[in-house]
Amino acid sequence: MPSSLSRRAFLGGSLALGATGLLAACGGGTSSGQGGGSGSWSFTDDTGNTVSLDRRPTRIAGLNDAIASLWNYGIVPVASFGYTALADDVNFEGKDTSRVTEVGTTYGQIDVEALVAQKPDVIVTHAYPVSTSGKLDPEKPLYGFNDLEQQKLVGEIAPIIAIAMAGSATQVVSRTVELAKSLGVTDETLAKPKQDYEAARDRLRKVAAKDLTLMAVAAYPSEGVHIAKAQDDPALRSYVELGLSYPDPGGTDYYWRAVSWENITDHRTDVVLYSLRAMDGKAMLDQPTFAQLPAAKAEQVYPWEFSSMDYVAQARTIDNLAANLEKARKVT
CATH class of the missing domain: 3.40.50.1980 (Nitrogenase molybdenum iron protein domain)
Structure with missing residues (x-):
């Protein structure tokens, strides 16, 4: 470990590229899941990117840290990637992780073919700032990705939504709630957890x-x-x-x-x-x-x-x- 340990290295561990690059089976940014709301859907993430789809997404994949939050609100993900296996992550204790396809259990390693097979509607992750100011650097990959090339590859499977891990946790929690509500989580579901x-x-x-x-x-x-x-x-x-x-x-x-x-x-x-x-x-x-x-x-x-x-x-x-x-x- 270098003496100038970065937060990325601390939270994510060693970086290695595991994507294969085969996207032939990818059917665009949306898929036909069940329970989606009628009408169009959009969400503007913390990088300023607006994701717009014909319907509310129901098949959610993404970074362990991000999908753990959505699962706590009742949204079970179809696929995960991150710095460890779900079974070794305290955020998934008590959950039936067999319901999720793990496409990456080491930081920066993502099995693209396996992710394609899950036909995600959207992929959620986090964005970490590069300084105390909270500024995000668009020239650096979002959290969970080894590099921009891998991020682009995954983004061709489904749109990527990033929540910034910047400022106070109260802000991050609120933004995560906004995303969850856009995905169909109700105020009734959120009431007891918020209390x-x-x-x-x-x-x-x-x-x-x-x-x-x-x-x-x-x-x-x-x-x-x-x-x-x-x-x-x-x-x-x-x-x-x-x-x-x-x-x-x-x-x-x-x-x-x-x-x-x-x-x-x-x-x-x-x-x-x-x-x-x-x-x-x-x-x-x-x-x-x-x-x-x-x-x-x-x-x-x-x-x-x-x-x-x-x-x-x-x-x-x-x-x-x-x-x-x-x-x-x-x-x-």
Whole structure:
């Protein structure tokens, strides 16, 4: 792993091209699924691209993170791709993943022939910004694609819709809701999940009154600790809006501040949250310098969960975070 770890590398893992390029079986951008609404359908995504179809799409494929949200609202996808198998993704726990054709289980690897066979109406994914400003770079591929060539190839199967993972999670959740509603999800379906989401946010807001300081990290034995910058991560930014404190680790790089194990003691917080896609808390405590941190001594080292941007997943993650912080105390 390079010392200048990018968010794309952290969330997606290694990149490799797996598309085959055979599109002969593709029947254009739409297909004859069941249950589609009558009349035309359109949606403008966060890249400014408007997708217009003759009917509401019913066969949805896409990035694990994006389709997980739609599934939580009742829309079962026909195909998935992403950085891992669905069975290994916490966002799909309790779901019958045999109903979905997995056309890619490693970042950037997509079996185009298998995707064609599922005849998707649309393909949904995320777009990540390239700086704190939230700007999207059209010269960079959308999340989940190895490169622009692969993205173009997949876009010939069905139109691609991208939701930007920028700003606060509250905005991303709202945009995902807009997409879900355009696909037929009703306010009645959304009512209880939204209520649970707001209740979880209220719980975290109350915990924030404890005035704890937090640090979210991805740590690696040979590379040290990458400290996330809360303003660059939608979920962390939304927690700050609720009153949590993630001190700025400094540095000029986007999203991360890379710190050696020797220098991690310069970053003292009451709580450390560790990425589930890097070293776990126990392994980090085996590092002598990390073990000297106030949070480590107080055993206030908890998971940093990445969950899909919808009411259901965010409520679960926020509740888990609040439960851990309710046990924590100020130690700095």
